[in-house]
Amino acid sequence: MKIHIDEAKCVGGGQCVVAAPEVFDQRDEDGVAFLLMENPGSELHASVQEAALLCPAVAIAVAER
Structure with missing residues (x-):
């Protein structure tokens, strides 16, 4: 799994x-999300998929490897 956040x-x-x-975490100065890890282990795949679905701006792209 590879994750990308469109910060714009x-x-x-x-x-x-x-x-x-x-x-995921957010910058203090503007709240924009950033990645703590680009390639999480399989135990985190379900939560990453959920995060992408919950994103109100559709700013998270998830690609399966």
Whole structure:
């Protein structure tokens, strides 16, 4: 799994951080999400998929390897 966040689309909703806090965080200055890891282990795949679905800006892209 590979994850990409389109920072220009991110509205700082924080749903990704709630769904997968091991993978996502937000910048303090503007709330834009960023990745803590681009290639999470299989145990985190379900939570990453949930984060992508919950993103109000559709800013998270997930590609299966």
